[in-house]
Amino acid sequence: MELTNGHHYAIEQSLLGSTPIFKHKRRGGISSESPGDHSPVITVAKKQEQTHNKLQRALERNILFKHLDNDERSLVIDVMYEQSYVANDIIIHQGDKGDHFYIVDHGHCDIYIKKDNNQPPAHVMEVTAGGSFGELALIYGSPRAATVVARTDVKLWAIDRIAYRTILKVTTTYKRELYERFLENVSILSPLERHERVCLADALEPCSFKHDETIVRQGDPGEIFYIIVEGEVRVTQNDEQGAEIEVSRLRAGQYFGEIALLTKDSSRAATVTSVGVTKCVGIDRQRFNRLLGPCMHILQRNMDMYNQLMHLN
Template sequence: MSSGSKVNFEQPEEEDDEDMPEDEEFLRRMREKQKYGRRKSVSAEGYDPDKDDEDDDAEERIVNPKSDEQRNRLIAACQKVLLFNRLDKDQFNQVLDAMFEHVCQPGDSVINEGDDGDNFYVIESGNYDVYKVINGDNLKVASYDNKGSFGELALMYNAPRAATVSSVDGGTLWALDRQTYVRIIVRANAKKRRMYEQFLQNVHILQTLEEFERQKVADAMEPKEFEDGEIIIQQGDTKLDYFYFVMEGEVKYVLTDDDDVEKEIKRDTAGGYFGELALIQDKPRAVTVSSVGVTKCGCLDVQAFERLLGPCKEIMKRNVDLYAKELEQVSSKQPAEASSPETSN
């Protein structure tokens, strides 16, 4: 489940919403419980996303030893979990270190409705059914088929389990303890969200967005780090996957002409952005963009770009003629004029 999306208890991401019970009232009650009288637990203090970094670093980091084979399987399972997309490399490795293997037998109950939340679970293999007591009947409300994750709601809201999850045919899960989940997933993501919001306030094209719209953009952004000289966008590539904001570091734009001669067009630093031209025009990438030194970018996938940046597209489209002029100048070996942070691939 991606950060910023509506939280649905024990819900597989691809499940049909019509088959899922309503949970808005449940979430409202959980928020009220947190506000007026949170249930006490050994981890209750861990829910403050504003806790100082020094205190965060002082917390014990849990490490469960794994073989290389186990870690490789774990990485493969976790790469499918959208909840982890906003973690940086160090945070992701801490999560991997803390997770432990949980083998299920057919019929095992992994979590039980009403119990305290102890772990978050990532499915490596197996089928799992989700049950909830509704009007006195224990009803099946969802199922997982060899992928997905569950158990986050009780950890996020320090609340009882909202449903029961049982193994159908046995399988393998990877579990993450409450302490690590809160310290990294909840708190670190909250800090990263605020950082993104502050950054986006200073991006010129986003000045047309309302504050709540920028918040949605911040929720949808994924971090990506690139080493020195790493190609981020390749000229001619037809795979139009991401739109990029430069958050730290520097990128350079290089055009390769018909004679395979490479010509640098410009460079961008923090506050610049690129990748929108190909998405707007639905054409191959116009230039190659690579990192200069270690560079960190915030990225929006194509769907998020289309959904969230609609109000900014008119401004972006105005730059199309400028892009064409820059490319024409470079191709004709005329020096391109210095460009603003708005000009990009």
């Protein structure tokens, strides 16, 4: 899912106000481990819009960053810092321990791989503006698999493994806590134990809807339960004459489609349409049951609620 601007700000504040420590800086910055307590000290440097958009496009093309939402990628961009090399400089050397990922801002880099000690390194590819290299260093501390040399003067944007992992840890923790709070307010799920809510929070899938897009339609089979994270939806029902009547509006933190978790034979009681761009998280009945067992068994912990919901259905 993608976080709202407010959520993005809250995450950044948690980064700035916690250990690991994130610091703001107008330009540049280096991520490192503090020598005293070994907590990472990471600089947050907002980029100009043109630079930000360029880096965003580069990250979207890289398989390692495809699973991140826009706000997580924005945080990665905020902690990236500049590095410059002149022609013929060795940027990374095959066999050295890797701990940085790079995006080329401008210039040309050549990648060489040495397979046989008796032969010179083979040129395997070039990387130009918008290209990237070194992403495996963010996951593994393994030796570099290739040597990268600046063919021309180059400017790079870099991020190290510590900063990358810290961002993922903080954003994952924040989202889990946010989703848990949302789930606590879902009456059908109130019998869940906390560890079950945590499990469910981790399983929620992001989804985004453009303005005036129908999310669920009255009468259709119900399969997915949704929580609104950002935006607003309009809930309508058709009267006996078939006229569409608006019955409510739902906003961030509210939910719909919870009866879909009860039975595969349920149908939607209303049509839900996005108002503006709306971002939600959701889970279908099949995945819910795989995680926690049939929802009706959970509801039966509270028989009054179970009977009330089955009556409504």
